[in-house]
Amino acid sequence: MNSIATAAALAVLCACAPASAEGITVTKNGSQSVVRSPAENFTGNVHTTNRFNGTAPSRLVGSTVVFEPGARTAWHTHPLGQTLIVAEGTGLVGLWNGAVQTMSKGDVVWIPAGVKHWHGASGDEGVTHIAIVETLDGKAADWMEHVTDEQCAAR
Secondary structure (H helix, E strand, O other): OHHHHHHHHHHHHHHHOOOOOOOOOOOOOOOOOEEEOOOOOEEOOEEEEEEEEOOOOOOEEEEEEEEOOOOEEOOEEOOOOEEEEEEEEEEEEEEOOOOEEEEEOOOEEEEOOOOOEEEEEOOOOOEEEEEEEEOEOOEOOEEOOOOOHHHHHOO
């Protein structure tokens, strides 16, 4: 009798517990389209794969961005900051004040909210990074003018 009562209690508990995959979404690698990044926001050959767009209340957006050698973003800011995780290669990240830093595979770069910056590949090697931002009122970035070759070389 005890084993029947125990089995019945477990059945009730299991029926009330949510399924382990409930609400979880797995997006399979290769299922998202790769698009050429727009020339008004990038110099050179850059391709972006949008990896995720958070569902409210989340505001997270993530993309994989591939820069061929010498390619880079235009100047821009993010309303809530940006995190870059370098997946492959060597790249550069520059600030409006002229400071340019190198970023390499495995590095994590944090750019605070409102900081005018650019990022991209070095002149002789491409770079791939995962970009993660939070949107504010649906906006992830404010795009500005293109970075000059002189600004890019100011290391």
